[in-house]
Amino acid sequence: MTLLELNNITKLFPVRRGFFGKASEFVRAVDGITLSLNEKEILGLVGESGCGKSTLGRIALGLMKPTSGDVIFDGRDISSLSKNDLIKLRSRMQIIFQDPFSSLNPRMPAGDIVSEPLVIHGRCKNKERLSAAAALLESVGLKAEHVYRYPHEFSGGQRQRICIARAIALNPKFIVADEPVSALDVAVQAEILALLKELQNKFNMAYLFVSHDLRVVSKLCDRVAVMKSGKIVEIMPAAKIKEAGHPYTRNLLASVPIADPFRREKIDCVANAADVC
Amino acid sequence: MGLLEIKNLRTCFSTDKGEVPAVDGVSLSVNKGEVVSIVGGSGSGKTVLGLSILRLVSEQGRIADGEIIFKGVDLLKLPLVEMRRIRGRKISMIFQEPMTSLNPVFTIGEQIEEAIRIHNPKISKHEAEENACEILNLVGIADPVRRYSSYPHEFSGGMRQRVMIAMALSCRPDLLIADEPTTALDVTIQSEILKLLESLQAKFGMSIILITHDFGIVAQIADRVYVMHNGKVVEDGDVRQIFGAPKDDYTKKLLAAVPVL
Numbered sequence: 001m002t003l004l005e006l007n008n009i010t011k012l013f014p015v016r017r018g019f020f021g022k023a024s025e026f027v028r029a030v031d032g033i034t035l036s037l038n039e040k041e042i043l044g045l046v047g048e049s050g051c052g053k054s055t056l057g058r059i060a061l062g063l064m065k066p067t068s069g070d071v072i073f074d075g076r077d078i079s080s081l082s083k084n085d086l087i088k089l090r091s092r093m094q095i096i097f098q099d100p101f102s103s104l105n106p107r108m109p110a111g112d113i114v115s116e117p118l119v120i121h122g123r124c125k126n127k128e129r130l131s132a133a134a135a136l137l138e139s140v141g142l143k144a145e146h147v148y149r150y151p152h153e154f155s156g157g158q159r160q161r162i163c164i165a166r167a168i169a170l171n172p173k174f175i176v177a178d179e180p181v182s183a184l185d186v187a188v189q190a191e192i193l194a195l196l197k198e199l200q201n202k203f204n205m206a207y208l209f210v211s212h213d214l215r216v217v218s219k220l221c222d223r224v225a226v227m228k229s230g231k232i233v234e235i236m237p238a239a240k241i242k243e244a245g246h247p248y249t250r251n252l253l254a255s256v257p258i259a260d261p262f263r264r265e266k267i268d269c270v271a272n273a274a275d276v277c
Numbered sequence: 278m279g280l281l282e283i284k285n286l287r288t289c290f291s292t293d294k295g296e297v298p299a300v301d302g303v304s305l306s307v308n309k310g311e312v313v314s315i316v317g318g319s320g321s322g323k324t325v326l327g328l329s330i331l332r333l334v335s336e337q338g339r340i341a342d343g344e345i346i347f348k349g350v351d352l353l354k355l356p357l358v359e360m361r362r363i364r365g366r367k368i369s370m371i372f373q374e375p376m377t378s379l380n381p382v383f384t385i386g387e388q389i390e391e392a393i394r395i396h397n398p399k400i401s402k403h404e405a406e407e408n409a410c411e412i413l414n415l416v417g418i419a420d421p422v423r424r425y426s427s428y429p430h431e432f433s434g435g436m437r438q439r440v441m442i443a444m445a446l447s448c449r450p451d452l453l454i455a456d457e458p459t460t461a462l463d464v465t466i467q468s469e470i471l472k473l474l475e476s477l478q479a480k481f482g483m484s485i486i487l488i489t490h491d492f493g494i495v496a497q498i499a500d501r502v503y504v505m506h507n508g509k510v511v512e513d514g515d516v517r518q519i520f521g522a523p524k525d526d527y528t529k530k531l532l533a534a535v536p537v538l
């Protein structure tokens with residue numbers, strides 16, 4: 001069953017004039033992407049920094065309007081929904097933002113942050129809120145006693161896990177996970193990936209999993225889409241990523257650093273680095 | 278004598294449970310031209326250690342004990358005015374969360390120009406602009422002239438991270454503290470950035486403290502490695518020794534969890 005369909009999505013952003021540039025130029029952040037995601041599918045999205053992955057993720061959730069193209073979720077065009085329907089839909093789709101700190105309210109303790117979706121959508125009574133919050137924090141490897149701490153009192157990786165806990169609170173159908181494990185050490189990362197997998201099986205969750213870590217993507221995802229300059233250049237089963245044919249994907253594969261200091265490659269110096277810095 | 282010598286550093290935060298140490302008796306040294314990597318679990322105290330070196334720990338925290346000797350001077354004993362002169366000139370830091378350390382109301386170009394002026398106060402406006410564009414180019418921002426007047430929120434996550442790198446490098450520090458500098462970058466750009474760091478290290482003898490959880494990067498560029506766990510250094514040594522013959526159980530656990538392609 002198809003859960004999400006993106007039809008010919010394009011997104012342009014205006015660029016302010018440079019100090020000797022002309023006005024009204026545009027960045028083509030997403031350039032005619034058509035993509036579909038099945039229920040319970042994990043689709044990896046990899047590609048160059050700035051190629052439009054986060055933008056596509058936001059559009060898929062209706063958090064940003066595309067310049068052109070349609071987003072169909074569960075058979076319905078989300079641009080045609082009434083406000084009420086959209087709120088209901090929001091409980092079924094969540095996002096883990098790429099930048100954890102700026103997506104967390106600095107004046108709210110962690111416990112309130114992760115349990116807020118439950119309260120908004122009437123899934124939990126006030127007196128149950130604290131225990132629900134503690135359970136959510138524990139599910140991502142934080143401690144129950146952390147409920148009273150504020151975002152700035154956590155480490156980078158701890159903040160990232162607060163974002164994950166908030167996104168899974170409602171057991172949504174669909175999560176856009178934008179670099180969700182980038183700030184985690186490999187041991188915690190493995191635990192979080194196992195948790196995401198477990199939720200996928202238990203609640204039939206689907207993910208759009210944006211990541212630049214091909215090792216993680218090949219392990220977790222069902223399919224992988226490779227993006228470059230706003231377009232999808234290749235899409236394949238994740239198990240086949242090593243056999244990818246597109247030159248850009250081959251280049252990505254070749255650039256993954258090998259975790260073995262005995263096989264260190266000599267790095268050529270950047271010629272003009274010294275003059276500029 | 279090394280460039281930086283940290284002795285028995287303790288940094289604590291006051292919480293409702295009293296003072297808890299985030300960095301708990303850490304000793305560490307960095308020689309000139311050396312790349313020292315700090316790895317360790319989420320919440321183990323790596324960022325707080327980096328911030329302590331610059332004396333930028335937040336208000337609830339304090340450096341309770343220890344010495345941070347940089348070029349023979351204990352930074353913890355310096356008056357604040359002199360400490361400010363060291364930040365961004367002698368020691369600069371690439372912060373873990375770029376969006377929070379870029380100023381949302383200034384353009385990308387303006388912020389890099391300002392960083393260049395710290396190192397080179399007499400530079401003309403025009404030269405500073407040109408220089409800033411070249412640095413942006415060096416960190417792989419395509420079309421820097423056109424993107425010069427963009428604001429931070431108009432950049433992607435990885436583009437912001439590269440702006441941070443450009444700013445930290447533009448003042449040509451003796452010591453660069455890079456806190457997860459490439460987490461938001463795809464591997465092709467990451468390898469360009471690593472090349473750039475190595476070039477500056479080779480040319481100027483810049484020393485680098487590289488905080489990362491990516492063992493691929495550690496294997497690629499670190500000379501020595503410190504492994505942190507719960508605020509303490511549990512193991513340190515030459516990079517080949519850490520990978521080839523780890524002694525500590527936590528180090529072994531981390532190495533075993535490294536994902537492979």
Ligand SMILES: Nc1ncnc2c1ncn2[C@@H]1O[C@H](COP(=O)(O)OP(=O)(O)OP(=O)(O)O)[C@@H](O)[C@H]1O
Pocket residue numbers: 013014027028029047048049050051052053054055056098430431432433434435436461462463
């Ligand atoms: N609000 C905005 N205004 C103007 N330009 C924007 C805006 N948001 C994104 N862009 C531009 O759109 C392009 C794609 O950005 P996006 O954040 O989607 O990239 P990304 O693939 O997520 O990159 P990264 O891996 O670095 O996070 C970039 O060139 C970016 O500068």
Ligand SMILES: Nc1ncnc2c1ncn2[C@@H]1O[C@H](COP(=O)(O)OP(=O)(O)OP(=O)(O)O)[C@@H](O)[C@H]1O
Pocket residue numbers: 152153154155156157158183184185290291292299317318319320321322323324325326335337338373
């Ligand atoms: N302002 C603060 N108040 C209270 N505790 C804090 C504060 N800042 C950090 N901590 C705690 O100190 C410990 C060390 O934090 P630090 O940010 O140094 O971790 P880290 O090793 O950088 O982790 P990560 O890899 O997740 O970024 C963590 O347990 C964190 O919760």
Ligand SMILES: [Mg+2]
Pocket residue numbers: 053054055098178433434435
């Ligand atoms: Mg992004």
Ligand SMILES: [Mg+2]
Pocket residue numbers: 155156157323324325373456
């Ligand atoms: Mg940190």
